Amino acid sequence: MPRTSRIQGLRDLSVEARRKAVAEAAGVDPGSLAAFDPAHGLGTGLADHLIENVTGLLGVPLGVATNFVVNGADVLVPMATEEASVVAAASNAAKIARVRGGFTTSSTSPIMQAQVQIVGVADPEAGRVRLLEAREELIGLANAQDPKLVEFGGGVRDLAVRLVPSRAGTYVVAHLQVDVRDAMGANAVNTMAEAIATRAAEIAGGTSLLRILTNKADLRLSRARAVFDAAALGGAEVVDNIIHAAALAEADPYRAATHNKGIMNGITAVVLATGNDTRAVEAGAHSHAISPAGLYSSLSRFEKDADGNVAATLELPMPVGLVGGATKVHPVAQAAITLLGVGTAAELAEIITAVGLAQNLAAVRALATEGIQRGHMSLHARNIASGIGATAEEVPAVVARLIADGKVRADHAERVLADLRAGR
Numbered sequence: 174m175p176r177t178s179r180i181q182g183l184r185d186l187s188v189e190a191r192r193k194a195v196a197e198a199a200g201v202d203p204g205s206l207a208a209f210d211p212a213h214g215l216g217t218g219l220a221d222h223l224i225e226n227v228t229g230l231l232g233v234p235l236g237v238a239t240n241f242v243v244n245g246a247d248v249l250v251p252m253a254t255e256e257a258s259v260v261a262a263a264s265n266a267a268k269i270a271r272v273r274g275g276f277t278t279s280s281t282s283p284i285m286q287a288q289v290q291i292v293g294v295a296d297p298e299a300g301r302v303r304l305l306e307a308r309e310e311l312i313g314l315a316n317a318q319d320p321k322l323v324e325f326g327g328g329v330r331d332l333a334v335r336l337v338p339s340r341a342g343t344y345v346v347a348h349l350q351v352d353v354r355d356a357m358g359a360n361a362v363n364t365m366a367e368a369i370a371t372r373a374a375e376i377a378g379g380t381s382l383l384r385i386l387t388n389k390a391d392l393r394l395s396r397a398r399a400v401f402d403a404a405a406l407g408g409a410e411v412v413d414n415i416i417h418a419a420a421l422a423e424a425d426p427y428r429a430a431t432h433n434k435g436i437m438n439g440i441t442a443v444v445l446a447t448g449n450d451t452r453a454v455e456a457g458a459h460s461h462a463i464s465p466a467g468l469y470s471s472l473s474r475f476e477k478d479a480d481g482n483v484a485a486t487l488e489l490p491m492p493v494g495l496v497g498g499a500t501k502v503h504p505v506a507q508a509a510i511t512l513l514g515v516g517t518a519a520e521l522a523e524i525i526t527a528v529g530l531a532q533n534l535a536a537v538r539a540l541a542t543e544g545i546q547r548g549h550m551s552l553h554a555r556n557i558a559s560g561i562g563a564t565a566e567e568v569p570a571v572v573a574r575l576i577a578d579g580k581v582r583a584d585h586a587e588r589v590l591a592d593l594r595a596g597r
């Protein structure tokens with residue numbers, strides 16, 4: 174069956190039927206998504222190998238966002254999140270983006286950097302130059318740690334050296350810039366940094382201290398852009414208000430933090446679903462949100478294009494991998510990768526960036542129009558109805574009453590359910 178990310182009536186199906194519909198639409202064997210069923214997902218046995226002192230598992234809902242077109246191809250996106258509305262909002266924004274061709278993405282090479290801090294250098298300027306003179310030797314030493322990576326076309330691309338003045342003196346900081354191919358790369362670059370540290374310190378004339386990657390992965394950027402059609406957004410006034418909302422986020426750190434949180438609602442959900450390191454991606458994103466003027470700002474940009482539509486862009490570090498780590502061993506992450514149909518870390522990174530942009534547009538559009546509470550309230554009401562024991566058949570009627578009464582609360586839901594069951 175051809176791949177499509179448009180699935181009519183998905184939300185009206187049971188969880189099992191949805192899983193089947195998603196597999197069919199993605200053109201994958203339904204069995205390959207079996208791990209989405211908790212009975213076949215991560216067991217305590219495997220979890221016990223992932224971290225220490227395992228005492229159980231935490232379940233997080235795994236949804237699938239629909240309607241995404243990325244670089245001309247339909248893609249169904251697995252999203253792990255506890256927050257209501259996130260999956261629906263991303264799907265809705267992707268539907269609007271679809272009107273004008275969906276998302277176009279690109280990225281830099283997958284370059285991660287490791288830092289080696291060298292302390293006690295009497296002549297830091299000269300130490301820096303001595304290290305740069307030893308570029309070939311240090312790169313050779315680092316590459317020798319990971320012949321497999323070099324064989325796959327990766328490895329150290331360059332050595333940079335920075336001087337960092339601090340309250341305790343000036344540090345010479347060497348940066349190994351490493352093409353990590355389809356790995357997230359933390360292990361590879363940390364091993365390399367540890368391997369070159371003693372020799373680098375000797376050359377610089379000091380002592381090595383920290384040897385660790387930087388999560389400010391600004392040489393590993395992903396970009397996404399989309400044109401959101403003015404009519405599909407709700408008209409020219411909505412477009413203008415979206416532009417005002419984005420302008421506030423660009424200028425005001427208080428708004429920027431929330432605006433960027435909206436982006437991360439989408440990004441973190443896909444990063445988590447694919448077993449990648451959410452904290453690494455979040456650290457990279459927020460470090461990238463500092464403008465050249467030193468102000469914490471928005472990660473995305475929204476402009477009005479010549480035809481009056483919203484031209485939206487997002488660019489940020491996206492250190493995610495397909496090989497190694499939980500991505501390789503977690504059965505749900507493996508199923509998520511199968512559903513996405515990605516073959517490289519760059520493809521995964523770009524889809525994640527497109528989801529971040531969609532999530533951002535959805536939130537800003539809601540805020541610039543009716544506000545987010547109305548949408549949130551019906552989902553919140555559903556959670557409350559299920560929480561007080563309403564069955565799947567009873568939930569819609571309970572929700573409708575809670576909304577109509579303007580009392581989305583558990584005590585009221587209990588009364589409504591009792592009335593319903595008593596036929597009142």
Ligand code: MEV
Nearest residue numbers: 431432434435536537545
């Ligand atoms: C809520 O999780 C995310 C939003 O606050 C994002 C935003 O304000 O742009 C709605």
